[in-house]
Amino acid sequence: MARPLVGPKKDMQLVVRLPNELWRRVEALRAALSKRAGGVDLVYSHVVREIIERGCEALERELKR
Numbered sequence: 174m175a176r177p178l179v180g181p182k183k184d185m186q187l188v189v190r191l192p193n194e195l196w197r198r199v200e201a202l203r204a205a206l207s208k209r210a211g212g213v214d215l216v217y218s219h220v221v222r223e224i225i226e227r228g229c230e231a232l233e234r235e236l237k238r
Contacts, residue, residue, distance in 0.1 A: 199217070199220065199221065199224065202220060202224065203215055203217060203220040206220060206223075
């Protein structure tokens, strides 16, 4: 059964498997960001999107050197 679409139709869905250690890091980041946001329980997809955006920015800067 397909999942319902969330967000703009032009958004692409990415399905990945993460090793346990990397998943624990994502969970720790989500918990820390939730705490910083005043205890708001942040959605994993938002946190993963932020991680990807910041990682892309860092790699793009590094490649421009």
